[in-house]
Amino acid sequence: MESNIGHACGVFGVYAPGQPVANLAYLGLFALQHRGQESAGIAVSDGEFITxxxxxxxxxQVFDERRLAPLEGHLAIGHVRYSTTGSSSWRNAQPVYREVAEAGFALGHNGNLTNTLELAESLGMFPGMLPNATEYDSxxxxxxxxxxxxxxYSSVARSDGRDLELALGKVLPRLKGGFSFVLTDEAHLIGVxxxxxxxxxxxxxxxxxxxxASETAALDIVGAHFVRDIEPxxxxxxDAGxxxxxxxxxxxxxxxLFEFVYFARPDSVLYGQSVHxxxxxxxxxxxxxxxxxxxxxxxxPESGIPAAQGFARASGIPYGDGLVKNRYVGRTFIQPNQRLRGSGVRMKLxxxxxxxxxxxxVVVDDSIVRGTTTRQVVAMLREAGASEIHFRVSSPPYRWPCFYGMDTGRxxxxxxxDMEVGEIRDYLGVDSLAYLEIDKLIHATHAADTSFCTACLTGQYPVAIxxxxxxDVLELGVELPTPVAQP
Ligand code: SF4
Incomplete structure (x- = not known):
């Protein structure tokens, strides 16, 4: 998958009195860096104050010894935010902090709500009136x-310290869309x-x-043992109890489903199955x-490696490397000017x-979303003397935008x-092109087939849009392919 596709963010939380929680959160976020590279943040509570x-x-880049050292406490939450074009600003970084009366809480959000407008209206507000808000973004x-x-929070004020939990209990049923939250007040770590x-x-x-943690790999990296997934x-x-x-x-x-295909680290476990x-x-x-x-x-590389290994194993065709990835090209890479444009992909591959x-x-990748990088990769392989290029994609065509937390644009x-496979083959300039069928993809996960969102592949959105x-996203004249189901 192209690296310019935004992701859904990563969240991390730790409750461990006596442990260096800020350092653990730092390590956890480091392990989740692939889920978001735009911004990073940590909120730490020492029982009295949240910093x-x-x-x-x-x-x-955000944290070093000097910034971590003063963050002392017994619980922490952390967040890495995905990159998008246009909404990149300090004010969008998380965790979000709110002060309420004498107390406060911090929140980190992975995902995207679909009823933002309705919720804002229920507050007598519009998205533009929210602090630092841009319409429909996370x-x-x-x-x-x-x-x-x-x-x-103010309306449930009580003396046993359960205010945040009770406030959430009232708010959560009103939210629609995709969300995994970590929250902290002075004394509790909450996951939703x-x-x-x-x-x-x-x-x-x-x-x-x-x-x-958003992924089990982050548990491994801080020395934690996996206990279970938080249930939908x-x-x-x-807390102490x-x-x-x-x-x-x-x-x-x-x-x-794209967690299995692309998002999650290969060393993570989803639905009890190794992603790799x-x-x-x-x-x-x-x-x-x-x-x-x-x-x-x-x-x-690197997104297509495990599927290419599987293809080679099953087909008996030798596996080899034909492209070298520059491991050090990150978000800080300055795009070449007009004259050097052709070298953009070459800097990476x-x-x-x-x-x-x-x-x-046989060239294998996990997905094709916009296709710009794929087309350039194919041209490079032709130029390097490939006699035939048969492109194989280990997921179905990506046809519909995600509204639940991945940023694919319009x-x-x-x-x-709007292109059929034959047209895409011609556009990419390959000799043949095949995408993995959805039932085979789901079968390969070894998880139950009723358990996935497949909306970007099928147009069947589990939560109504x-x-x-x-x-705004589908643009004029385009309708959703099936009536969307209510949750
Ligand atoms: S539409 Fe569903 S399957 Fe596709 S990226 Fe979004 S959440 Fe994942």
Whole structure:
């Protein structure tokens, strides 16, 4: 998948008195860096005060020893935010902090709500009136949820310290769309997953406490043991008394299928399955579905590697490297000017002509969203002497925008929105093109087939998309393909 596709953010939380919670949050965010590179932030509570440090940039750019040292406390939450064009600003960084009466709370949000406008109107506000808000972006969502919680917080004021939990209990049933939250007040760490569980959130045990993380790999990296996933529609409250679970909605699991295809780290576990092994199986399925005689199977690194390994294993065609990835190109890379434009992709990927020349290649990637990078990769391989290029994609055509937390832009920017596979083949300039069929993709995950959101592939949105939001992204004249189901 192209690296310019925004992601849904990553969240982390730790409750561990006596442990260096800010450092643990730093490590956790570092492990989740692939989920968002625009900004990073940590909120730490020492039982009396909450301190928030956040800034633009990668985790390692935002935090150093000097910034982490004063962050002492017994619980912390952290957030990495995805990159988008146009809404990049310090004010969008999370966690969001709100002061309520004598107290306060901080919130980190992974996902996107679909009823932002309705919620804002219920507050007598419009998105533009929210602090730092731009219409329909996740910042609006997070600021709005914080506002709703703050209002309820005052109304449930009580002396046993359960204000945040009770306020959330009133707000959560009103939210629609995709959300995994971590929150903290002075004494509690709270984790929440939306009723569909679009985005993962796992609970781990660490010496002296508990950890919440968007992915299990982040648990591993801070030395925590995986305990269980937070269930869709569940809120967990963690404090000195342990972990308390509260169900605020009936679960209807629809984990984002793209977590398996692309988003999650290969060393994470989803639905009890290794992501890396699932991606290899996708490659095996692809080989059995769309075999072609060839001399070498190669990945588009790094996203296509496990599926290419699986394809090679199942087909018996030798696996080889035909492209080298520059590991050090990050978001700070300055795009070349007009004259040097052609070198943009080459800065990230460069072919190995001696491995490619005269060969019939099967080139494997996990997905094609906009297609611009793929087209340039194909041109580079041709230039390097490939005699045939057979492109294989380990997921179906990406035809519909995501409204639940991944930023793919407008529908017209999606390569497969209005093109059939044959047209895409011609546009990319390949000899043949095949996409993995959806049932085979789901089969490869080894998880139950009723348990996924597949909206960007099928147009069947598990949570209804309001007209105003759909029109903006789908653009004039485009209708959703099926009546959308209510949650
Ligand atoms: S629409 Fe696609 S990217 Fe978005 S949650 Fe569903 S499967 Fe994931």
């Amino acid at each position: 928030v440090v956040k800034d633009m940039g990668l985790v390692a 910042t609006t969502d997070s600021a709005l949820v914080a506002e709703l919680v703050a209002q309820e 997953r939306d009723p569909h569980g679009f985005w993962p959130l796992s609970l781990g045990r660490i010496e002296g406490g508990w950890v919440l 529609g569940e809120m967990v409250v963690i 342990g972990v308390k679970s509260r169900r605020y909605a009936e679960p209807s699991p629809k984990l984002c 092994a699932a991606r290899q199986r996708m490659g095996e399925e692809l080989a059995s579905q769309a075999m072609v005689p060839a001399d070498m199977v190669m990945p588009v 460069n072919p190995l002509p001696e491995a490619i020349r005269g060969k019939r290649l 529908r017209s920017e999606l390569l497969a929105a 309001p007209d105003a939001l759909a029109k």
